[in-house]
Amino acid sequence: MYGPLAQLVARLDGIEEVAGSIPARSTTWRVGELYVVHHPMNIPHYGDYQKASRKTRQLVNMDHPIVYPAMGLSNEVGEFLGKLKKIFRDQKGKFTERDKESLRDELGDVLWYFTQVCTELGLTLEEVGKSNLDKLFSRLERDKINGSGDKR
Ligand SMILES: [Mg+2]
Numbered sequence: 740m741y742g743p744l745a746q747l748v749a750r751l752d753g754i755e756e757v758a759g760s761i762p763a764r765s766t767t768w769r770v771g772e773l774y775v776v777h778h779p780m781n782i783p784h785y786g787d788y789q790k791a792s793r794k795t796r797q798l799v800n801m802d803h804p805i806v807y808p809a810m811g812l813s814n815e816v817g818e819f820l821g822k823l824k825k826i827f828r829d830q831k832g833k834f835t836e837r838d839k840e841s842l843r844d845e846l847g848d849v850l851w852y853f854t855q856v857c858t859e860l861g862l863t864l865e866e867v868g869k870s871n872l873d874k875l876f877s878r879l880e881r882d883k884i885n886g887s888g889d890k891r
């Protein structure tokens with residue numbers, strides 16, 4: 740049994756802790772005839788997980804011009820969010836002019852990669868924007884602006 744699964748089993752009803760209770764040490768749980776040992780500092784079953792996960796992998800050919808800008812788009816969104824996170828973590832959400840300039844620059848990077856992705860798909864920025872507003876106003880008119888699901 741793998742580490743995360745062992746932890747899940749340990750949360751199920753009808754279990755009995757049979758050894759150990761100090762969080763930093765291993766704990767053995769009995770579930771019927773099954774014994775589950777969990778050690779927070781030693782995760783030996785991740786090796787099993789790694790081996791088993793390889794059976795589900797696929798080699799995917801990603802030789803397409805959209806790949807690089809799509810990765811860049813995700814990366815730049817991450818850079819933007821990283822800076823935003825630090826403003827909240829370190830400055831209690833107070834934005835300086837320098838922060839705004841820095842975030843503006845990251846949004847510019849996002850825009851650049853976003854534009855390249857659109858171009859690779861043969862889409863103009865205008866049609867992407869119009870399609871998005873059409874969708875949102877339709878939801879607004881039908882009182883479906885909240886909730887989830889792409890096709891609501
Ligand atoms: Mg950047």
